[in-house]
Amino acid sequence: MPFIKISSLQNVPKREQIMKNVEQALYAIKVNGIKLIPDNMATCMWQTLDIVVHSNDAHRIFNKTDDEIPIFVDLYMNTVFNQDGISLVMETIADELSNIGEINRDNVVIMVHVGKPGYIFINGDIDDCLINKKK
Numbered sequence: 001m002p003f004i005k006i007s008s009l010q011n012v013p014k015r016e017q018i019m020k021n022v023e024q025a026l027y028a029i030k031v032n033g034i035k036l037i038p039d040n041m042a043t044c045m046w047q048t049l050d051i052v053v054h055s056n057d058a059h060r061i062f063n064k065t066d067d068e069i070p071i072f073v074d075l076y077m078n079t080v081f082n083q084d085g086i087s088l089v090m091e092t093i094a095d096e097l098s099n100i101g102e103i104n105r106d107n108v109v110i111m112v113h114v115g116k117p118g119y120i121f122i123n124g125d126i127d128d129c130l131i132n133k134k135k
Contacts, residue, residue, distance in 0.1 A: 001041035002026065002089060003076040006097070009059060010048040013102045019044050022096040029088050036085055071103055073110040086112055
Protein backbone atom coordinates (compact mmCIF):
# COMPACT_ATOMS: atom_id res chain seq x y z
CA MET A 1 0.00 0.00 0.00
CA PRO A 2 1.18 3.55 -0.49
CA PHE A 3 3.69 5.38 1.66
CA ILE A 4 3.67 9.14 1.13
CA LYS A 5 6.57 11.32 2.28
CA ILE A 6 6.08 15.07 1.87
CA SER A 7 9.07 17.40 2.17
CA SER A 8 8.73 21.16 2.48
CA LEU A 9 10.22 24.18 4.12
CA GLN A 10 9.34 24.78 7.75
CA ASN A 11 6.32 26.84 8.72
CA VAL A 12 3.89 25.50 6.11
CA PRO A 13 0.57 26.30 7.80
CA LYS A 14 -1.93 23.62 8.77
CA ARG A 15 0.38 20.67 8.05
CA GLU A 16 -1.47 18.33 10.39
CA GLN A 17 -4.82 19.09 8.79
CA ILE A 18 -3.37 18.79 5.29
CA MET A 19 -1.96 15.34 6.14
CA LYS A 20 -5.31 14.19 7.54
CA ASN A 21 -7.03 15.47 4.39
CA VAL A 22 -4.53 13.63 2.15
CA GLU A 23 -5.03 10.36 3.99
CA GLN A 24 -8.83 10.58 4.01
CA ALA A 25 -8.91 11.53 0.32
CA LEU A 26 -6.82 8.47 -0.55
CA TYR A 27 -9.38 6.23 1.13
CA ALA A 28 -12.18 7.93 -0.78
CA ILE A 29 -10.76 7.06 -4.24
CA LYS A 30 -13.01 4.55 -5.97
CA VAL A 31 -12.52 2.72 -9.26
CA ASN A 32 -15.63 1.04 -10.65
CA GLY A 33 -17.31 1.52 -7.28
CA ILE A 34 -14.51 -0.26 -5.35
CA LYS A 35 -12.09 1.50 -2.98
CA LEU A 36 -8.64 1.76 -4.52
CA ILE A 37 -6.94 1.88 -1.11
CA PRO A 38 -8.51 0.12 1.89
CA ASP A 39 -8.90 2.13 5.09
CA ASN A 40 -5.82 2.37 7.30
CA MET A 41 -3.50 1.06 4.59
CA ALA A 42 -1.73 4.32 3.61
CA THR A 43 1.08 5.87 5.60
CA CYS A 44 1.74 9.60 5.37
CA MET A 45 4.79 11.45 6.68
CA TRP A 46 5.76 15.12 6.54
CA GLN A 47 9.34 16.22 6.93
CA THR A 48 10.57 19.78 6.96
CA LEU A 49 13.66 21.11 5.29
CA ASP A 50 15.77 23.74 6.99
CA ILE A 51 16.63 25.54 3.77
CA VAL A 52 16.08 25.33 0.03
CA VAL A 53 18.48 27.02 -2.37
CA HIS A 54 17.17 27.83 -5.85
CA SER A 55 18.57 30.30 -8.38
CA ASN A 56 21.33 31.06 -5.88
CA ASP A 57 18.73 32.41 -3.45
CA ALA A 58 18.25 30.77 -0.05
CA HIS A 59 14.69 30.27 1.19
CA ARG A 60 14.41 29.57 4.89
CA ILE A 61 10.71 29.90 5.60
CA PHE A 62 7.52 29.18 3.71
CA ASN A 63 5.96 32.08 1.87
CA LYS A 64 2.83 31.25 -0.11
CA THR A 65 3.39 34.17 -2.48
CA ASP A 66 6.82 32.87 -3.47
CA ASP A 67 6.25 30.66 -6.49
CA GLU A 68 9.76 29.20 -6.29
CA ILE A 69 8.96 27.09 -3.21
CA PRO A 70 8.18 23.49 -4.20
CA ILE A 71 6.55 20.80 -2.11
CA PHE A 72 8.30 17.49 -2.82
CA VAL A 73 6.37 14.25 -2.48
CA ASP A 74 7.90 10.79 -2.60
CA LEU A 75 5.15 8.29 -3.32
CA TYR A 76 6.10 4.66 -2.75
CA MET A 77 3.70 2.18 -4.37
CA ASN A 78 3.70 -1.56 -4.77
CA THR A 79 3.01 -3.34 -8.03
CA VAL A 80 -0.68 -4.08 -7.35
CA PHE A 81 -1.44 -0.58 -8.67
CA ASN A 82 -1.63 0.01 -12.40
CA GLN A 83 -0.78 3.31 -14.11
CA ASP A 84 -4.36 4.59 -13.82
CA GLY A 85 -4.43 3.85 -10.09
CA ILE A 86 -1.08 5.54 -9.51
CA SER A 87 -2.25 8.56 -11.52
CA LEU A 88 -5.39 8.83 -9.39
CA VAL A 89 -3.30 8.73 -6.22
CA MET A 90 -0.93 11.43 -7.54
CA GLU A 91 -3.81 13.71 -8.58
CA THR A 92 -5.51 13.20 -5.21
CA ILE A 93 -2.36 14.08 -3.27
CA ALA A 94 -1.75 17.22 -5.36
CA ASP A 95 -5.39 18.30 -4.97
CA GLU A 96 -5.41 17.81 -1.21
CA LEU A 97 -2.09 19.59 -0.67
CA SER A 98 -3.49 22.64 -2.43
CA ASN A 99 -7.12 22.52 -1.20
CA ILE A 100 -6.55 24.59 1.93
CA GLY A 101 -5.08 27.35 -0.24
CA GLU A 102 -1.62 27.79 1.26
CA ILE A 103 0.18 25.59 -1.29
CA ASN A 104 0.08 26.26 -5.01
CA ARG A 105 -0.76 23.01 -6.88
CA ASP A 106 1.73 23.97 -9.59
CA ASN A 107 4.52 23.77 -7.00
CA VAL A 108 3.77 20.17 -5.99
CA VAL A 109 6.38 17.77 -7.36
CA ILE A 110 5.55 14.06 -6.99
CA MET A 111 8.12 11.32 -7.61
CA VAL A 112 6.72 7.80 -7.77
CA HIS A 113 8.78 4.83 -6.62
CA VAL A 114 7.32 1.45 -7.61
CA GLY A 115 8.72 -1.60 -5.87
CA LYS A 116 9.72 -4.53 -8.04
CA PRO A 117 8.94 -7.99 -6.73
CA GLY A 118 11.77 -10.43 -6.23
CA TYR A 119 14.49 -8.06 -5.03
CA ILE A 120 15.41 -7.61 -1.40
CA PHE A 121 18.29 -6.30 0.70
CA ILE A 122 18.52 -8.49 3.77
CA ASN A 123 21.28 -9.69 6.08
CA GLY A 124 23.74 -7.34 4.42
CA ASP A 125 23.30 -8.78 0.93
CA ILE A 126 21.16 -8.16 -2.13
CA ASP A 127 19.09 -11.27 -2.78
CA ASP A 128 16.99 -11.97 -5.86
CA CYS A 129 14.29 -14.21 -4.42
CA LEU A 130 12.92 -15.21 -7.82
CA ILE A 131 16.26 -16.60 -9.04
CA ASN A 132 16.85 -18.45 -5.76
CA LYS A 133 13.42 -20.11 -5.97
CA LYS A 134 14.34 -21.63 -9.35
CA LYS A 135 17.47 -23.36 -7.98
